[in-house]
Amino acid sequence: xxxxxxxxxxxxxxxxxxxxxxxxxxxxxxxxxxxxxxxxxxxxxxxxxxxxxxxxxxxxxxxxxxxxxxxxxxxxxxxxxxxxxxxxxxxxxxxxxxxxxxxxxxxxxxxxxxxxxxxxxxxxxxxxxxxxxxxxxxxxxxxxxxxxxxxxxxxxxxxxxxxxxxxxxxxxxxxxxxxxxxxxxxxxxxxxxxxxxxxxxxxxxxxxxxxxxxxxxxxxxxxxxxxxxxxxxxxxxxxxxxxxxxxxxxxxxxxxxxxxxxxxxxxxxxxxxxxxxxxxxxxxxxxxxxxxxxxxxxxxxxxxxxxxxxxxxxxxxxxxxxxxxxxxxxxxxxxxxxxxxxxxxxxxxxxxxxxxxxxxxxxxxxxxxxxxxxxxxxxxxxxxxxxxxxxxxxxxxxxxxxxxxxxxxxxxxxxxxxxxxxxxxxxxxxxxxxxxxxxxxxxxxxxxxxxxxxxxxxxxxxxxxxxxxxxxxxxxxxxxxxxxxxxxxxxxxxxxxxxxxxxxxxxxxxxxxxxxxxxxxxxxxxxxxxx
Ligand code: C2O
Ligand code: CU
Ligand code: CU
Numbered sequence: 001x002x003x004x005x006x007x008x009x010x011x012x013x014x015x016x017x018x019x020x021x022x023x024x025x026x027x028x029x030x031x032x033x034x035x036x037x038x039x040x041x042x043x044x045x046x047x048x049x050x051x052x053x054x055x056x057x058x059x060x061x062x063x064x065x066x067x068x069x070x071x072x073x074x075x076x077x078x079x080x081x082x083x084x085x086x087x088x089x090x091x092x093x094x095x096x097x098x099x100x101x102x103x104x105x106x107x108x109x110x111x112x113x114x115x116x117x118x119x120x121x122x123x124x125x126x127x128x129x130x131x132x133x134x135x136x137x138x139x140x141x142x143x144x145x146x147x148x149x150x151x152x153x154x155x156x157x158x159x160x161x162x163x164x165x166x167x168x169x170x171x172x173x174x175x176x177x178x179x180x181x182x183x184x185x186x187x188x189x190x191x192x193x194x195x196x197x198x199x200x201x202x203x204x205x206x207x208x209x210x211x212x213x214x215x216x217x218x219x220x221x222x223x224x225x226x227x228x229x230x231x232x233x234x235x236x237x238x239x240x241x242x243x244x245x246x247x248x249x250x251x252x253x254x255x256x257x258x259x260x261x262x263x264x265x266x267x268x269x270x271x272x273x274x275x276x277x278x279x280x281x282x283x284x285x286x287x288x289x290x291x292x293x294x295x296x297x298x299x300x301x302x303x304x305x306x307x308x309x310x311x312x313x314x315x316x317x318x319x320x321x322x323x324x325x326x327x328x329x330x331x332x333x334x335x336x337x338x339x340x341x342x343x344x345x346x347x348x349x350x351x352x353x354x355x356x357x358x359x360x361x362x363x364x365x366x367x368x369x370x371x372x373x374x375x376x377x378x379x380x381x382x383x384x385x386x387x388x389x390x391x392x393x394x395x396x397x398x399x400x401x402x403x404x405x406x407x408x409x410x411x412x413x414x415x416x417x418x419x420x421x422x423x424x425x426x427x428x429x430x431x432x433x434x435x436x437x438x439x440x441x442x443x444x445x446x447x448x449x450x451x452x453x454x455x456x457x458x459x460x461x462x463x464x465x466x467x468x469x470x471x472x473x474x475x476x477x478x479x480x481x482x483x484x485x486x487x488x489x490x491x492x493x494x495x496x497x498x499x500x501x502x503x504x505x506x507x508x509x510x511x512x513x514x515x516x517x518x519x520x521x522x523x524x525x526x527x528x529x530x531x
Contacts, residue, residue, distance in 0.1 A: 034237040034238070034243060035237060035238045036235065036236070036237060036238070036243065036261075037089075037235075037236040037237060037238050037240065037262070038261075039236070039261055039262040039263075039269060039270075042086050042088055042089070042269065042270070043087070043088065044270040044352060044355070045270055045271070045272040045354075045355040046086070046087045046088075046270075046272075047084075047086060047087050047268050047269070047270075047271050047272070048268075048271060048272060048273070048274075049227075049265060049266055049268060049271040049272065049273040049354060050266050050267060050268055050271070051227065051228070051266065052100060052102045052103065052104055052105045052206065052207065052228065052230070052266060053098070053100065053104045053105070054104060054105055054106075054107050055074055055076065055098070055103075055104035055105065055106045055107070056074070056104075057072035057073055057074050057114070058073060058074065058075060059072075059073040060072060060073060061073040061115055063113050063115075063176075064115075064176050065113070065176075065178070069113075071112070071113045071114055071115060072112070072114045072115070073114070073115045073116075073117070074106075074114060074115070074116045074117070075116070075117040075119060075172075076097050076098055076103065076104065076116060076117070076118055076119070076148075077097075077098065077099070077119040077120075077121040077172075078095060078096070078097055078118070078119065078120050078121060078122050078146055078190075078204060079095070079096065079098075079099040079121045079122065080093065080094070080095050080099075080122060080123055081093075081094060081095075081096055081099040081100065082094070083100070083101065083267060085236070085240065085262075085264065085267065085268060085269050086240075086268070086269040086270070089236070089240035089269075090239060090240040091240070092236070092240050092241055092242060093127065093241060093242070094202055094203035094242065095122055095199065095202035095203050095204055096202075096203040096204060096206075097148075097188070097204060097205075097206050098206075100267070101203035101205070101267045102203075102205055102206045102207060102228075102230040102266060102267060102287070103188070103204075103205065103206025104206060105206060105207045105208070105209060105228055106188075106206075106207070106208040106209065107209050107211070108177075108179055108208070108209070108210055108211070109179070109210070109211050109212065110179055110180070110181065110182065110183060110210060110211065110212035110213075111179060111180060111212075112179055113176065113177065113178050113179060114176075114177050114179065115174055115175070115176055115177075116148075116174070116175050116177065117172050117173070117174045117175075118146075118147075118148040118167075118172060118173055118175060119171075119172035120144075120145075120146045120167045120168060120169050120170065120171055120172065121169065121170075122144050122146065122169050123144065123169065124142075124143065124144055124169055125143055125144065126143045126144055126195070126198065127202070127242075128198040128201060128202060128242075128244045129198070129244060129246050129253040130143060130194075130195055130198065130253075131194075131252055131253050131254040133251065133252045133254075134194040134254060134518055134519055135193075135194060135411070135412055135413065135520065136163070136164070136193030136194035136412070137193065137194025137195050137518075138194075142168045144168065144169055145166035145167070145168060145192045145193075145195065146166055146167060146190050146192050146199055146204065147161045147162070147163065147165050147166040147167065147173075147190065147191050147192050148161050148173075148175065148188055148189070148190065148191070149161030149188065149189060149190075149191040149443070150175075150177060150186055150187075150188045150208060151186055151187050151188065151189060151327065151441070151484070152184060152185075152186035152187070152309055152310060152329075152446075152484045153177060153179075153181070153186050153208075154178070154180060154181045154444060154445075154501070154502045154503075155175075155176075155177055155178070155443075155444070155502075155503075156176060156178070156502075156503045156505070157503060157504075157505030157506050157507060158176075158505075159175035159176045159177065160443055160444070160507060161175070161191045162191075162506065162507075162508065163191050163192060163193040163196070163508060163522070164193050166192040166193065179210055181210065181310075181446075182210075182212065182214075182310065182311045182482070183210050183211050183212040183214070183215040183311050183312070184210055184307070184309065184310045184311035184329075184482075185207060185208070185209050185210075185228070185283045185285065185307075185329050185331065186207075186208040186209075186210060187205060187206065187207050187208055187230075187285050187287070187329070188205070188206050188207075188208055189204055189205040189206075189287065190204040190205075194518055195518065196514055196517060196518050197258065197289050197514035197515050197517070197518045198244065200287065200289065200514055201234070201242065201244055201258065201289055201514075202242065203267075205230070205287045206230075207228045207230060207283065207285055209228070209283065214374060215311075215312065218368060218370050218373065219366070219367055219368040219370075220281050220306070220333070220367060220368065220369075220370075221278075221279045221280050221281040221333065221365075221367040222281070222367070225278070225279070225280050225281060225367065226280070226281040226282075226283065227273070227280060227281070227282055227283070228266070228282075228283045228284075228285065229265055229266065229282050229283065229284045229285070229354075230265070230266050230267070230285045230287055231263065231264065231265050231284065231285070231286055231287070231288070231293060231324075231353060232263070232264050232286065232287045232288040232289075232291070233258075233259060233260035233261070233262065233263050233264075233288050233289075233291045234260045234262050234263075234264055235258075235260035235261060235262060236262055244258065245258070254515065254518070254519055255515060256401075256402040256405075256515055256516075256519075257289070257290035257436075257513060257515050257516075258289040258290050258514075258515060259290060259291055260291070263348070263351055263352075263353050265346075265353055265354045270352060270353075270354060270355070271354050271355075272354065272355040272356070272357055273354065273355070273356055273357070274357045274359060275336050275356050275357065275358055275359070276336070276358070276359050276361075276362025276363065276365075277336050277337050277338075277339060277340035277358050277359065277360075277361065277362050278335070278336060278337060278362050278363075278365035278367070279333055279334070279335045279336075279337075279365055279367050279369060280333070280334050280335075280336065281306075281331070281332070281333055281367075282330075282331075282332045282333075282334060283329065283330075283331055284324060284329060284330040284331075284332060285328075285329050286324045286325065286326050286327065286328055286329075287326070288326050289326065289513065289514040289515060290326060290513045290514065290515060291326065292323060292324065292325045292326070292437065292487075293323070293324050293348045293353075294321050294322065294323050294348060294349050295321065295322050295323075295324065295330075295346060295347070295348060295353070296320060296321040296322075296346075296347055296348075296349075297334070297344050297345070297346060297347070298344055298345035298346075298347055298352075299339065299342070299344050300320065301320075301338070301339070301344075302318050302319060302320045303318075303319060303320075303332055303333060303334040303335070304316040304317065304318055304319070304332065304333040304334075304369060305317045305319050305322060305330060305331065305332055305478050306331045306332070306333055306369075306373055307329075307330070307331025307373075307481065308328075308329065308330070308331070308478070308479060308481040308482060308483055309327075309328055309329050309446075309482065309483045309484045309485055310446040310481065310482030310483060310484055311331075311374075311481065311482055312331065312373040312374050312481065313373055313376070313477075313478075313480065313481040314372070314373060314374065314375060314376045314480070314481065315371060315372050315373055316333065316369060316370075316371075316373065317477045317478050319478060322478060323487075325437065325439035325485065325487050325512070326439055326512045326513060326514070327439050327441050327484075327485040327512035328439065328485050328487075333369050334356075335369075336356065336358045337365070339356075339358045340358055340359070340360050340361065341358060341359070341360045342358050343355055343356065343357050343358070344356045344358065376480075376481055376482065378448065379425060379447075379448050379497045379498075379499065381427065381450065381497065383425040383497075383499075384425045384426055384427045384497060385421075385424050385425060385426065386420070386424070386426045386427070387426070387427040387428075387429055388418060388426060388427070388428050388429065389429045389431060389466075390407060390408045390418075390428060390429065390430055390431065391407075391408050391409060391430075391431045391432075391433070392405075392406075392407065392430055392431065392432045392433075392434060392438050392440070392488055392511070392521075393405065393406040393407070393408075393409050393433075393434070394406075394434040394435075394436070404519045404520045404521075405511065405516040405519055405520055405521035406520050406521060407509070407510070407511070407520075407521055407522070407523045408523070410523060411520050412520055412522055412523065412524070416506075416523075416524050416525060416526050417523070417525075418509065418523065418525035418526070419525065419526040419527075419528050420500040420525075420527060420528070421500070421527070421528045421529070421530060421531045422500060422501070422502075422503075422504050422527050422528065422529055422530045423499065423500065423501055423530055424499070424500055424531070425497065425498065425499045425500075426497070426498060426500065427450065427495055427496070427497050428442075428447075428495070428496050428497075428498070429493055429494070429495045430486075430488040430493065430494045430495075430496075431455070431460065431466065431493050432488045432489065432490055432491065432492060432493070432494065433455075433457040433460050433461050433491070434490055435490050436490055436513070437487050437488065437489050437490055438487075438488045438511040438513060438516065438521070439485050439486065439487050439488075439511065439512040439513065440485065440486050440488050440494075440509065440510070440511055440512070441484060441485040441486075441509065441510060441511075441512045442484065442498065442507075442509040442525075443507040443508050443509065444500070444502050444503070444507045444527065445484070445498045445499070445500055445501065445502065446482040446483065446484055446498070447482070447483055447484070447486070447496040447497060447498035448480075448481075448482065448483065448496065448497050448498075449475035449479055449480070449483060449486055449494070449495070449496055450475075450495040450496060450497055451472040451473060451474055451475070451494075451495055452472070452473045452475070452489060452492045452493065452494045452495070453468050453470060453471070453472045453473065453492060453493050454468065454469050454470030454491055454492050455467060455468050455469060455470075455491065455492065455493055456468075456469050457491050466493070468493075483496075485512055500527050502527070503527065504526075504527045504528060504529045504530075505526070505527060506524055506525075506526055507524070507525055507526075507527065508522055508523065508524055508525065509522070509523055509525050510522030510523065
């Protein structure tokens with residue numbers, strides 16, 4: 001069964017995130033070699049939502065910055081394990097940090113440095129289809145390689161999880177996280193060159209919550225009323241095992257995007273959560289390879305977004321539907337007060353994600369949804385010392401099947417071209433002539449979205465001519481805060497502004513659609529010492 005992806009996508013409207021309204025179930029890109037499980041054949045909402053365990057530090061050790069100071073030390077091993085994804089499925093084999101998916105949630109405080117020893121205790125053989133034609137995944141390399149990256153963290157380069165710094169089973173590395181940044185939900189995941197999409201698909205991801213006093217002073221819902229929701233799509237075979245489709249070329253199994261028909265919340269298919277008729281804070285993280293979600297509640301009630309990737313917004317934004325791309329985070333307050341005794345489904349456009357069972361009564365809600373959350377200073381365009389215009393490119397074969405993706409027409413192994421000086425401010429302008437929305441992520445820094453503007457793509461592709469055809473559009477209120485991942489929308493130029501604070505050294509920037517990232521849509525960048 002050979003599928004022309006372009007044709008299939010045009011018919012279904014299933015460009016990655018470009019047309020969310022048309023994302024449909026059962027759309028498969030690539031070939032299924034094993035009989036697939038139809039998740040709709042399973043009873044929904046029969047398993048309780050599981051809450052990942054909290055990571056526990058096991059010791060205090062000397063800080064690498066300050067050997068006189070002792071700081072918490074954690075050890076997290078990546079291991080193969082089996083888990084029940086649904087009551088009526090056999091246990092599913094996965095890989096996870098601490099032997100769970102999602103991995104344990106870190107709960108750390110701003111300014112408290114920590115050490116994490118990441119240990120690779122995975123098997124020697126991979127269980128997903130490696131494409132050895134991809135750069136960095138050659139057959140001469142060990143099959144199983146892993147490196148942990150803390151997404152959204154201001155981390156020294158040696159601890160950032162550079163994609164080529166992978167380790168093999170039996171090895172471990174000690175990373176240092178200074179946590180000198182505002183409260184936010186970060187997340188950790190594998191970043192190994194050329195097989196990142198497979199390792200994260202296997203389950204190598206977890207949440208990392210960074211807290212501070214300013215946020216605590218707001219009295220948002222907390223404790224058991226603050227719940228992480230790690231969402232993703234997967235595909236299963238009839239035996240309940242993870243299934244990752246392949247292309248119709250046996251020597252090159254890479255597919256341009258993975259979309260699954262089974263949606264997991266905290267590792268469970270269609271779970272339920274018992275809640276009280278009061279406010280809850282949900283920390284939502286999309287760890288999907290390629291799927292964008294547009295979340296809403298089945299009773300059409302509105303809720304509030306209070307934060308983005310890099311912490312709180314300036315003020316809560318009322319929303320009824322909200323989009324989250326791979327790598328992005330949402331901080332939401334849902335008030336179930338009006339729904340005592342009801343059942344409400346959290347859904348994507350067409351599919352259910354999970355069910356809330358609201359009890360008839362609960363204890364008094366003394367949490368607050370403040371009118372103002374914090375002040376966010378707008379970065380001034382005038383402060384930028386440089387604007388980099390960077391194209392997002394899809395390279396197709398003769399029948400318009402993508403063969404690779406590039407950033408600014410440049411491959412991973414070419415010399416570094418983006419090299420901001422430490423503490424300088426720059427504008428990065430992403431020109432996207434493709435049909436896909438690409439969630440672009442920069443390591444090390446947080447940024448603000450300036451605007452988006454439609455342009456004429458044909459003239460750009462054929463003559464390199466950038467002609468705008470629409471007005472400059474301000475970012476949504478929902479993405480007006482600090483971000484580390486931005487949706488560069490198709491046919492638009494998306495501009496962000498960042499101050500490159502932190503540490504000089506080598507980092508990366510990339511598309512967070514994992515299939516793109518693994519196939520050249522990632523570039524190293526250097527933060528140069530202060531000029
Ligand atoms: Cu989520 Cu390069 O990271
Ligand atoms: Cu990152
Ligand atoms: Cu992309």
